[in-house]
Amino acid sequence: MKIKALALLAAMTATTAMAQTAPHERQARDIYEKVIAFRTAAGHGQMPKMTDYLVGVLKAGGVPQADIAILPLGETNAMVVRFPAAGKPSKKPILFSAHMDVVDARPEDWTRDPFRLIEENGYFFGRGTSDNKAGVTALVSTIVRLKAEGFKPKRDLVFAFIGDEETLMATTKLVAAHPWVKDAEFAINTDAGGGALDESGKPVIYLVQGAEKTYATFELTVPNPGGHSSRPRSDNAIYDLAAALARLQAYRFPVMANALTRDYLGAVGKSMPGEVGEGLRAFAANPQDQKASDYLATQPEFVGTTRTTCVATMLNAGHAENALPQKATATVNCRIFPDVKVADVQAELARVVANPAIQFKVLNDPQPSPVSEMRPDVMAAITRAIHVDYPGVPIVPYLESGGTDGKIYRIAGIPTFASSGLFTKTSDMFAHGLNERLAVPAFYKGLGHIYRVTKDLGGR
Known part of the structure; x- marks a missing residue:
């Protein structure tokens, strides 16, 4: 009952x-x-x-x-x-x-x-x-x-x-x-574009997207003659690819910033307590602050706003459990900072993995997207609309990492x-x-x- x-x-x-x-x-x-x-x-x-x-x-x-x-x-x-x-x-x-x-x-x-x-x-x-x-x-x-x-x-x-x-x-x-x-x-x-609430439900800031990073995906492939698994070779497609991905994992692209990202990170930093807020404010004041940029590189929510990022997302290797792999491929997804060319990112990836045998393929047709300069009429309309439900919350433009x-x-x-x-x-x-x-x-x-x-x- x-x-x-x-x-x-x-x-x-x-x-x-x-x-x-x-x-x-x-x-x-x-x-x-x-x-x-x-x-x-x-x-x-x-x-x-x-x-x-x-x-x-x-x-x-x-x-x-x-x-x-x-x-x-x-x-x-x-x-x-x-x-x-x-x-x-x-x-x-x-x-x-x-x-x-x-x-x-x-x-x-x-x-x-x-x-x-x-x-x-x-x-x-x-x-x-x-x-x-x-x-x-x-x-x-x-x-x-x-x-x-x-x-x-x-x-x-x-x-x-x-x-x-x-x-x-x-x-x-x-x-x-x-x-x-x-x-x-x-x-x-x-x-x-949306608003952030703290864990108590208090509105902190509202973000308006005005730019996006370039979405580019690369396939990194290691070819190999392969052979019988009972006769291991000193070169192995899977091991060579794993070594390349380990080098990529340890690498950080150079810090980058523009007026939009500095304004965004500075505004968020003002509303956040502790080490995160301190790091955001320091980076906004000086993007070359090594301590601040290193700290933000450990924060998934903000790392994409401070630089180009590339990360391995998929793997495909080998064709039989009793054969040496004839091919090993990794999919690496990159979110590229505005005004950076896709070809330049590919060249940097090739330098980082340091294996001339690795073949690169760019998937689809990534195209850089220009920054949309904020319009006063649009920002004013968004501000009026947001302040109906969330009076006084700061309205800030930002760069989309996705x-x-x-x-x-x-x-x-x-x-x-x-x-x-x-x-x-x-x-x-x-x-x-x-x-x-x-x-x-x-x-x-x-x-x-x-x-x-x-x-x-x-x-x-």
Whole structure:
């Protein structure tokens, strides 16, 4: 009886909480639940089904079919939605972007079903809850909410929903070239930019992404004649590759900094106590401070902001347990500081591994992404939106150590600023990992943030 009573109390509490939310929030939660259920990872063919669902929501919310474009590509697709200006546009369009795909999750590894939205202990659990189906939901919710209000923007607002951000970003290139998008004055990307909470839940700082490092992946291969395992050779492809990776592990690329990274690290340093804050402040004041840079090199959260980084992520070697390996290959993923050439990083890797027999191959086609200089109008709109829920929190631009669709837009000539409106604790960051989660209040406040920024920039 006690268990049943507790279950009934929990259900009543959840029902009461939902009753207290606004209609647009209840609809957004329903959208969120639906999109989490689509396994939109590469290879599962779920993207067209999710897009069909979103089209239904948008059309029911008043978006005409003529303002929705589907861009198919293989098993996936992108979607572009136009919210036209009322009358003759006063300025160029604004692009808002989110990606619909996710990194795959194996249900057997998770504590909960990753493709079912589960609300528990103040969190939403599920693959994509933070990366980036909260952003997808916020954009769809904003479009429908503005349609219901009869909002009349002074310029075209264009909303992009990307189908392969986690892999090739080929649909992002289709979107960037689309007639509704290619002349955009700037873009707001929901896939990055966000706020930091300390472990007590106090807001510390809000970050707006204005630049990204170049994403480049190299394959390092050691060839060898091989032979019978009963006749070991002095040269062995696996040992030679292991020795090369050990040298790479011990190596640090030179310290680098620009105005954006120094401002960011200095601002974060002011809000953080102890050795971390001291190191950040010291580095911001003088990037050549050896003690500070050495300390930050040990901090995964900040090392990527201070230099180019390269790390081994995959291995493949040998062909039989009773044969010497004829080939050993390592995949090395690099996040390259702005204005550094991919070829220069490859040359430095070759110097570090110090084995001329190692063959290098660059995967895909890495392209440097330019820095987007911060716009006062964009920063002002983001600041106003954030301060509604988090009064007085510092708003600071930063360099993204990871990679997003923003680099494709920037390469296409569209300055891009990432702002999700989501505040999280460092201990709650599980994007791409097991048991991905987002605090329930962060989801609802993120909805409000995107709505306010869209209305502010579109109506002014």
